[in-house]
Amino acid sequence: MQALLDGEGAEIRGRVRQLLSTPAFSYQSFASTQAYREQVYAWCKILADEGLGALAFPKNCGGEGDLHAYLATMETLGFHDLSLLIKFGVQFGLFGGCIQNLGTAYHHEKYLPAVGDLTLPGGFAMTELGHGSNVRKIETVARYDQETQEFIIHTPSESARKEYIGNAANHGRMATVFAQLEVGGQSYGINVFMVPIRDEQGEPMPGVTIRDCGEKLGLNGVDNGRLWFDQVRIPRAEMLNRFAEVSPEGEYVTSIENESRRFFTMLGTLVGGRIGIGASALSAAKSGLTIAVRYGAQRRQFGPEGQPETVILDYQTHQRRLMPLLAKAYGLDFAFKYLGRRYVDRTEEDAREIEALAAGLKAYSTWNTTHTLQTCREACGGQGYLAVNRFAALKADTDIFTTFEGDNTVLMQLVAKGCLSEFKQQFHDVNLIGLIRHVALQAATAVTQLNPIVTRITDADHLRDPHFHLDAFQYREQRLISSAARRLKSRIDQGMASHDALIECQQHLVNLGHAFVERVVLEQFLADVEACDDAELKTVLERLAALFALSHIEQHKGWYLEQNYMEGGKSKAIRRQVDQLCADVRDDAVALVNAFGIPDQCISAPIASIES
Numbered sequence: 001m002q003a004l005l006d007g008e009g010a011e012i013r014g015r016v017r018q019l020l021s022t023p024a025f026s027y028q029s030f031a032s033t034q035a036y037r038e039q040v041y042a043w044c045k046i047l048a049d050e051g052l053g054a055l056a057f058p059k060n061c062g063g064e065g066d067l068h069a070y071l072a073t074m075e076t077l078g079f080h081d082l083s084l085l086i087k088f089g090v091q092f093g094l095f096g097g098c099i100q101n102l103g104t105a106y107h108h109e110k111y112l113p114a115v116g117d118l119t120l121p122g123g124f125a126m127t128e129l130g131h132g133s134n135v136r137k138i139e140t141v142a143r144y145d146q147e148t149q150e151f152i153i154h155t156p157s158e159s160a161r162k163e164y165i166g167n168a169a170n171h172g173r174m175a176t177v178f179a180q181l182e183v184g185g186q187s188y189g190i191n192v193f194m195v196p197i198r199d200e201q202g203e204p205m206p207g208v209t210i211r212d213c214g215e216k217l218g219l220n221g222v223d224n225g226r227l228w229f230d231q232v233r234i235p236r237a238e239m240l241n242r243f244a245e246v247s248p249e250g251e252y253v254t255s256i257e258n259e260s261r262r263f264f265t266m267l268g269t270l271v272g273g274r275i276g277i278g279a280s281a282l283s284a285a286k287s288g289l290t291i292a293v294r295y296g297a298q299r300r301q302f303g304p305e306g307q308p309e310t311v312i313l314d315y316q317t318h319q320r321r322l323m324p325l326l327a328k329a330y331g332l333d334f335a336f337k338y339l340g341r342r343y344v345d346r347t348e349e350d351a352r353e354i355e356a357l358a359a360g361l362k363a364y365s366t367w368n369t370t371h372t373l374q375t376c377r378e379a380c381g382g383q384g385y386l387a388v389n390r391f392a393a394l395k396a397d398t399d400i401f402t403t404f405e406g407d408n409t410v411l412m413q414l415v416a417k418g419c420l421s422e423f424k425q426q427f428h429d430v431n432l433i434g435l436i437r438h439v440a441l442q443a444a445t446a447v448t449q450l451n452p453i454v455t456r457i458t459d460a461d462h463l464r465d466p467h468f469h470l471d472a473f474q475y476r477e478q479r480l481i482s483s484a485a486r487r488l489k490s491r492i493d494q495g496m497a498s499h500d501a502l503i504e505c506q507q508h509l510v511n512l513g514h515a516f517v518e519r520v521v522l523e524q525f526l527a528d529v530e531a532c533d534d535a536e537l538k539t540v541l542e543r544l545a546a547l548f549a550l551s552h553i554e555q556h557k558g559w560y561l562e563q564n565y566m567e568g569g570k571s572k573a574i575r576r577q578v579d580q581l582c583a584d585v586r587d588d589a590v591a592l593v594n595a596f597g598i599p600d601q602c603i604s605a606p607i608a609s610i611e612s
Contacts, residue, residue: 001595009072016076021599033220040083040221045118053092054116061112067344074276078283079602082397083221085280090166094124098176098269102192102240123167125175130159133410142179142193146250153195153232161228168225169212173198188252189259194238207232218396271358277405278362279336281369284398290593291608292376297590319582321379324551325372327544331525332365338524356418360517363408366401389605412513419481419516455566458573466526469549473522477515484508540588547581550574
């Protein structure tokens with residue numbers, strides 16, 4: 001099973017696991033936050049020296065040109081200290097990735113070798129105090145001075161300060177700064193610039209003010225900082241100019257004339273980061289599940305008089321807590337591998353679809369991690385509350401995952417807008433033909449699925465049929481698309497501004513985003529089950545896929561009952577099937593968490609090291 005999960009990234013995953021198992025990466029207590037930050041930096045340097053940071057960079061810049069290996073490395077690092085994961089991602093994924101994706105040969109050759117071996121630590125300076133998710137409205141200005149052929153980077157107000165910038169407080173010497181470009185008094189939107197923030201002695205550069213963000217709820221091994229720029233001058237060549245540049249004479253030249261399209265192309269840097277964060281959050285969830293399942297398989301509590309106490313994983317309530325989450329972890333694993341392949345092989349035509357997939361899976365996975373870790377902690381009782389058993393660190397360090405690299409609620413609305421794109425060119429121009437097509441599809445689905453016979457079927461063969469599962473997920477998604485479109489169109493037809501219409505339908509859109517992601521996860525889960533050529537493994541995977549599907553149908557049973565998609569008797573039968581599947585999966589639970597391949601040194605929880 002581990003070989004199946006590792007897939008084509010088995011070699012790099014094994015290499016990273018071996019490194020994480022060495023004494024150099026053993027956990028330790030730190031006397032201060034600064035000591036913790038220095039240890040995380042030292043760990044990051046070891047990884048850089050092993051060539052892991054530069055994996056995705058071009059070969060002529062010290063890398064291997066292997067984006068797939070880089071993503072697999074990020075996912076595997078999620079088993080270790082998560083401050084290391086974030087430091088690694090900021091340095092090589094965001095800072096280095098921004099230079100690679102938005103720069104040209106000049107920037108690649110000048111910076112990427114030093115970024116890859118960590119001799120040039122840097123930060124990704126996008127977020128501002130006043131504008132987090134709304135990047136288009138950031139206030140930092142880059143004004144072109146034609147006489148000196150320089151850009152002047154300036155922070156015009158307190159709300160424009162760069163906020164929460166990883167690597168800024170201690171180690172960063174340069175930042176990729178997102179700013180509003182002004183040339184000759186005219187604005188040209190968001191562009192990105194290479195701005196030195198410290199000299200080689202570690203002192204702030206002239207005009208640059210740096211402040212530490214201070215102690216956080218978690219991830220205190222990452223040196224988050226704030227940046228202000230006071231008329232800081234940089235050479236014209238330091239604008240990352242793959243898609244746009246300013247000529248010496250002050251002419252703005254771009255290969256993407258549409259400003260909106262250019263903006264979203266530049267934001268493409270975030271897509272890889274969202275994939276990395278979502279997959280790494282799943283790794284943290286896997287850590288929690290491994291600890292809780294191993295503990296539950298050997299901890300005993302209560303039992304028949306005169307008999308040995310019962311193993312708590314044999315209790316139905318315990319199975320109900322953990323087994324659906326274990327099934328979801330497997331489903332998300334297959335979904336992220338699918339997304340990773342799509343991202344590595346992406347073309348300009350499918351870039352927006354991949355962006356929506358990355359946004360949705362990042363949000364869904366990180367919310368799932370928060371829920372999984374809390375459930376696993378509770379399943380371990382007081383032992384789970386002890387810091388030595390890792391839940392304290394896992395919960396604290398992953399808490400921020402739901403709001404960085406994009407706030408999850410905002411991301412789910414982005415996903416929903418993508419789902420609605422067939423209805424509109426813009427939200428004020430609803431595509432009626434598209435709406436009619438979806439309504440027709442919904443009606444066709446109703447004919448085949450909403451008849452009295454289908455809504456009442458309760459036999460096991462039907463309820464465990466993957467076609468029924470996928471039909472149910474697709475029906476929910478399509479119904480939410482159609483109803484969301486109708487609600488938006490109704491408001492816009494009555495003269496409401498599209499922005500206000502969206503606000504009135506926000507929760508509907510978030511629900512649609514969830515339905516979209518769940519359908520994608522199930523589709524990829526079933527595809528990988530079908531592709532498995534090991535009969536024994538396939539049987540186990542079929543149970544997991546059925547548990548994932550039926551537990552979600554059960555979770556949304558109120559909605560399905562409202563839609564007359566099923567009747568009460570069928571809902572009850574689904575509940576019984578979920579109970580049985582939880583019991584079936586419990587028999588393989590320890591083997592299934594062991595298949596995650598988490599190094600023992602990374603788990604390090606005493607309650608997870610006892611043989612079941």
